[in-house]
Amino acid sequence: xxxxxxxxxxxxxxxxxxxxxxxxxxxxxxxxxxxxxxxxxxxxxxxxxxxxxxxxxxxxxxxxxxxxxxxxxxxxxxxxxxxxxxxxxxxxxxxxxxxxxxxxxxxxxxxxxxxxxxxxxxxxxxxxxxxxxxxxxxxxxxxxxxxxxxxxxxxxxxxxxxxxxxxxxxxxxxxxxxxxxxxxxxxxxxxxxxxxxxxxxxxxxxxxxxxxxxxxxxxxxxxxxxxxxxxxxxxxxxxxxxxxxxxxxxxxxxxxxxxxxxxxxxxxxxxxxxxxxxxxxxxxxxxxxxxxxxxxxxxxxxxxxxxxxxxxxxxxxxxxxxxxxxxxxxxxxxxxxxxxxxxxxxxxxx
Amino acid sequence: xxxxxxxxxxxxxxxxxxxxxxxxxxxxxxxxxxxxxxxxxxxxxxxxxxxxxxxxxxxxxxxxxxxxxxxxxxxxxxxxxxxxxxxxxxxxxxxxxxxxxxxxxxxxxxxxxxxxxxxxxxxxxxxxxxxxxxxxxxxxxxxxxxxxxxxxxxxxxxxxxxxxxxxxxxxxxxxxxxxxxxxxxxxxxxxxxxxxxxxxxxxxxxxxxxxxxxxxxxxxxxxxxxxxxxxxxxxxxxxxxxxxxxxxxxxxxxxxxxxxxxxxxxxxxxxxxxxxxxxxxxxxxxxxxxxxxxxxxxxxxxxxxxxxxxxxxxxxxxxxxxxxxxxxxxxxxxxxxxxxxxxxxxxxxxxxxxxxxxxxxxxxxxxxxxxxxxxxxxxxxxxxxxxxxxxxxxxxxxxxxxxxxxxxxxxxxxxxxxxxxxxxxxxxxxxxxxxxxxxxxxxxxxxxxxxxxxxxxxxxxxxxxxxxxxxxxxxxxxxxxxxxxxxxxxxxxxxxxxxxxxxxxxxxxxxxxxxxxxxxxxxxxxxxxxxxxxxxxxxxxxxxxxxxxxxxxxxxxxxxxxxxxxxxxxxxxxxxxxxxxxxxxxxxxx
Ligand SMILES: Cc1cc2nc3c(=O)[nH]c(=O)nc-3n(C[C@H](O)[C@H](O)[C@H](O)COP(=O)(O)OP(=O)(O)OC[C@H]3O[C@@H](n4cnc5c(N)ncnc54)[C@H](O)[C@@H]3O)c2cc1C
Ligand SMILES: Cc1ncc(C[n+]2csc(CCOP(=O)(O)OP(=O)(O)O)c2C)c(N)n1
Ligand code: SF4
Ligand code: SF4
Ligand code: SF4
Ligand SMILES: [Mg+2]
Numbered sequence: 012x013x014x015x016x017x018x019x020x021x022x023x024x025x026x027x028x029x030x031x032x033x034x035x036x037x038x039x040x041x042x043x044x045x046x047x048x049x050x051x052x053x054x055x056x057x058x059x060x061x062x063x064x065x066x067x068x069x070x071x072x073x074x075x076x077x078x079x080x081x082x083x084x085x086x087x088x089x090x091x092x093x094x095x096x097x098x099x100x101x102x103x104x105x106x107x108x109x110x111x112x113x114x115x116x117x118x119x120x121x122x123x124x125x126x127x128x129x130x131x132x133x134x135x136x137x138x139x140x141x142x143x144x145x146x147x148x149x150x151x152x153x154x155x156x157x158x159x160x161x162x163x164x165x166x167x168x169x170x171x172x173x174x175x176x177x178x179x180x181x182x183x184x185x186x187x188x189x190x191x192x193x194x195x196x197x198x199x200x201x202x203x204x205x206x207x208x209x210x211x212x213x214x215x216x217x218x219x220x221x222x223x224x225x226x227x228x229x230x231x232x233x234x235x236x237x238x239x240x241x242x243x244x245x246x247x248x249x250x251x252x253x254x255x256x257x258x259x260x261x262x263x264x265x266x267x268x269x270x271x272x273x274x275x276x277x278x279x280x281x282x283x284x285x286x287x288x289x290x291x292x293x294x295x296x297x298x299x300x301x302x303x304x305x306x307x308x309x310x311x312x313x314x315x316x317x318x319x320x321x322x323x324x325x326x327x328x329x330x331x332x333x334x335x336x337x338x339x340x341x342x343x344x345x346x347x348x349x350x351x352x353x354x355x356x357x358x359x360x361x
Numbered sequence: 362x363x364x365x366x367x368x369x370x371x372x373x374x375x376x377x378x379x380x381x382x383x384x385x386x387x388x389x390x391x392x393x394x395x396x397x398x399x400x401x402x403x404x405x406x407x408x409x410x411x412x413x414x415x416x417x418x419x420x421x422x423x424x425x426x427x428x429x430x431x432x433x434x435x436x437x438x439x440x441x442x443x444x445x446x447x448x449x450x451x452x453x454x455x456x457x458x459x460x461x462x463x464x465x466x467x468x469x470x471x472x473x474x475x476x477x478x479x480x481x482x483x484x485x486x487x488x489x490x491x492x493x494x495x496x497x498x499x500x501x502x503x504x505x506x507x508x509x510x511x512x513x514x515x516x517x518x519x520x521x522x523x524x525x526x527x528x529x530x531x532x533x534x535x536x537x538x539x540x541x542x543x544x545x546x547x548x549x550x551x552x553x554x555x556x557x558x559x560x561x562x563x564x565x566x567x568x569x570x571x572x573x574x575x576x577x578x579x580x581x582x583x584x585x586x587x588x589x590x591x592x593x594x595x596x597x598x599x600x601x602x603x604x605x606x607x608x609x610x611x612x613x614x615x616x617x618x619x620x621x622x623x624x625x626x627x628x629x630x631x632x633x634x635x636x637x638x639x640x641x642x643x644x645x646x647x648x649x650x651x652x653x654x655x656x657x658x659x660x661x662x663x664x665x666x667x668x669x670x671x672x673x674x675x676x677x678x679x680x681x682x683x684x685x686x687x688x689x690x691x692x693x694x695x696x697x698x699x700x701x702x703x704x705x706x707x708x709x710x711x712x713x714x715x716x717x718x719x720x721x722x723x724x725x726x727x728x729x730x731x732x733x734x735x736x737x738x739x740x741x742x743x744x745x746x747x748x749x750x751x752x753x754x755x756x757x758x759x760x761x762x763x764x765x766x767x768x769x770x771x772x773x774x775x776x777x778x779x780x781x782x783x784x785x786x787x788x789x790x791x792x793x794x795x796x797x798x799x800x801x802x803x804x805x806x807x808x809x810x811x812x813x814x815x816x817x818x819x820x821x822x823x824x825x826x827x828x829x830x831x832x833x834x835x836x837x838x839x840x841x842x843x844x845x846x847x848x849x850x851x852x853x854x855x856x857x858x859x860x861x862x863x864x865x866x867x868x869x870x871x872x873x874x875x876x877x878x879x880x881x882x883x884x885x886x887x888x889x890x891x892x893x894x895x896x897x898x899x900x901x902x903x904x905x906x907x908x909x910x911x912x913x914x915x916x917x918x919x920x921x922x923x924x925x926x927x928x929x930x931x932x933x934x935x936x937x938x939x940x941x942x943x944x945x946x947x948x949x950x951x
Binding site (some may be wrong): 015016018024041047048051070200201203228233241242 | 434435436582593799806807809847863864866868869870872873874875893894896910920922924926929930931932933
């Protein structure tokens with residue numbers, strides 16, 4: 012009886028730009044239920060970071076409590092990590108990001124962790140435009156505590172015990188737009204083709220990037236009548252666009268046929284290529300995004316893909332005009348004013 | 362691509378790389394697991410049924426299975442399949458009671474077998490339990506053919522050979538040893554229902570035109586004749602300086618035997634570049650370990666004689682030139698002299714059938730080889746069948762065994778008045794392996810251990826006694842660890858599309874990125890857009906349709922570790938691990 016992952020990997024898989032194998036982005040073997048959507052999202056995160064050639068030590072993953080919040084153990088085993096308290100990941104992430112602006116922050120949360128106990132934290136992180144990719148693994152229930160309906164469960168969704176949910180579900184993307192999130196997307200754990208480029212774009216975006224990922228709980232919320240099941244999601248998914256992250260601007264300048272593809276420049280050298288599928292929608296126009304989202308909701312469709320991005324986004328550090336050197340690297344000698352300066356300051360109060 | 366038909370008995374057979382590559386299709390992973398379990402006798406019997414000479418082959422097989430072994434594609438070296446076979450033979454208990462005795466009743470058919478090498482003995486083994494009256498003829502004093510006369514005792518102890526030849530002869534086979542068959546016609550007149558020709562390829566090639574060949578005849582030896590003379594005790598010594606000409610396995614046996622008969626400066630001289638020598642890498646390694654240097658790109662020019670005595674040989678140094686993949690050896694003009702007391706020519710063997718009359722209706726082609734049906738091994742004289750080196754030229758023991766199995770089926774069908782072309786299929790069985798949560802009936806864990814080395818006896822001892830076996834074989838403990846390296850490629854990943862919910866769990870867990878869900882396409886194009894490139898086209902793609910999204914599941918069989926994690930992580934048992942047993946067809950079920 013064993014449940015260990017062999018050490019061998021596919022020798023035909025190439026190394027990435029910084030010479031690392033995909034294996035170096037893996038974590039411990041998952042202990043989640045077989046078939047859990049969360050594992051697929053972990054797989055997408057591994058693939059995205061490997062393809063982006065992120066140095067693992069430059070990334071910090073933070074989470075709260077829940078099956079979803081356990082997943083950072085299962086990816087990026089060589090990165091920094093903090094598994095915090097239920098719903099409190101945003102404040103820990105804020106502290107970390109303030110102290111060290113040089114790291115890439117990846118927050119992982121669940122719908123319970125975000126939309127119930129952590130709601131207060133979540134909204135303020137958005138408001139402050141914390142520079143983080145915030146992924147919600149949204150299964151419409153509290154998986155870890157055996158499947159109680161969560162605040163994102165749709166009204167009318169039927170849970171495993173047959174009870175119908177009476178309350179309105181919170182739409183995290185709608186809420187994000189309302190609160191001023193500068194990057195909003197939705198995806199599905201079963202669609203890596205869509206999810207991986209979104210994760211890459213979210214990691215690149217300067218500011219708060221929210222990806223709400225429908226991630227079926229196979230054990231407690233994958234029954235007929237559930238609106239967060241594999242089948243339901245597949246049947247009701249509608250995509251705004253097929254997107255791709257192009258790491259260097261140069262690569263597309265030479266492209267001949269731009270067709271329906273729209274190029275959205277991000278702050279660094281990279282660009283999001285958006286191949287629009289939905290009409291009456293422009294990812295740069297917030298009101299069109301809100302309208303599109305509301306329309307899809309009315310039609311019982313699940314709108315996925317990139318929904319909105321603000322290319323002028325100014326993250327928390329920019330807003331606060333903090334020093335370029337991370338605060339945790341400012342030594343006492345730098346921080347302590349000289350006697351002369353101190354004298355000047357004191358004079359101001361005399 | 363069309364969905365894969367996993368009910369085709371050859372599909373999963375091909376996934377078991379080693380078994381598929383074995384000419385006799387020995388169920389390798391099955392016996393390796395039994396060895397890991399300490400069930401040596403059972404492991405031996407699985408081998409005995411398939412390849413008839415496990416003890417011999419566990420020491421001497423050409424091991425086509427090993428280059429095929431999947432393990433060699435995920436790490437440096439394949440599983441030591443061959444030497445594990447020896448472990449089964451070494452540590453088994455007395456299994457003689459598991460070998461069938463003479464058939465209880467005879468079927469009235471009488472068969473003659475010419476030659477008592479592995480091919481004939483296999484035919485005899487397969488037909489004996491069916492009640493055939495079997496007569497084996499060999500000019501040697503005992504059975505075994507080249508296994509006795511050619512393979513030196515330091516690689517194959519005589520007791521091992523005697524034991525395995527004995528099992529077959531004890532099945533009621535009548536042996537006529539010291540009996541050279543000098544006329545097929547004469548034999549046919551004696552009323553045999555069928556004749557099997559397993560007379561091997563007994564003629565060693567010579568260099569008759571080379572200057573000095575006649576004058577020095579007494580110190581120039583034909584490799585296979587010389588080895589037979591050593592094996593039968595006629596030749597007991599050799600000069601101090603020996604040149605062995607040729608780069609195949611016979612050359613390796615000649616040079617190593619020379620070292621044991623008094624040769625001190627023994628050299629192997631070949632025309633081809635070293636890396637193109639025909640000898641198996643491990644045979645070369647063993648020869649080098651015995652301080653035998655190799656001289657490549659030397660083409661024999663003349664035997665040098667002085668005062669009527671062989672002094673050595675002149676060689677012309679040649680250069681290998683490659684033109685569009687074709688290699689030519691171009692003389693450089695440089696001549697090199699090497700001293701020698703004796704020269705052994707090991708430059709190849711040929712077939713020769715001087716005892717087969719050419720007017721019997723048994724056709725030969727322009728190269729003097731019998732015209733045969735490649736599937737049935739039947740000649741143009743319907744009651745005469747061939748197999749082993751006599752059929753298609755010199756190969757090896759395991760090929761002789763495989764052809765013996767095939768010929769036995771043909772002979773049995775022929776004797777029943779049926780067409781040998783209508784052949785039986787394999788016996789197959791696909792069995793569930795799930796025992797519980799995270800629990801399979803096989804060790805699905807993959808060990809990272811690298812290949813273990815077989816210990817050798819002390820060189821000073823082995824070089825002074827040609828009967829002393831060089832390889833000592835694995836200990837039980839090392840055998841266990843080596844056996845654990847096997848990836849259990851017979852435990853198949855079986856996919857049921859109707860159960861799959863396309864959650865990707867299998868895709869995410871698979872350590873070697875074998876599985877992809879994607880849109881269907883033509884094979885060549887599909888191979889380029891899987892989660893990992895599928896470059897090894899000799900390995901199949903397992904394609905299944907019938908998914909809700911209308912995509913297909915594509916599994917590249919190439920690097921699957923058979924670790925079972927896909928089945929472990931699948932919430933719906935759409936993946937299951939099932940053991941596939943494939944028994945190649947044989948004349949009788951043992
Ligand atoms: C030096 C050397 C080393 C080898 N080492 C290996 C090895 O390590 N591993 C391996 O797999 N293979 C090895 N081989 C090859 C292997 O021995 C042969 O391929 C194999 O034995 C062929 O089997 P067979 O049954 O066709 O014929 P053989 O084994 O050649 O047997 C034929 C028998 O027929 C007898 N015979 C022939 N004509 C007549 C006749 N007219 N009347 C009566 N008897 C007759 C011969 O005396 C002989 O005993 C080696 C070969 C040589 C030459
Ligand atoms: C302060 C606190 N309150 C309650 C709990 C119990 N609890 C553990 S996980 C969980 C809900 C998790 O739901 P979600 O975030 O959706 O994660 P999932 O397991 O569904 O992925 C709750 C309520 C807790 N651990 N801590
Ligand atoms: S309980 Fe649900 S969310 Fe948690 S691991 Fe199992 S399937 Fe995933
Ligand atoms: S058994 Fe399954 S998980 Fe393991 S290597 Fe093969 S396909 Fe991948
Ligand atoms: S784990 Fe099972 S259900 Fe999920 S995609 Fe693989 S085969 Fe299908
Ligand atoms: Mg949840």
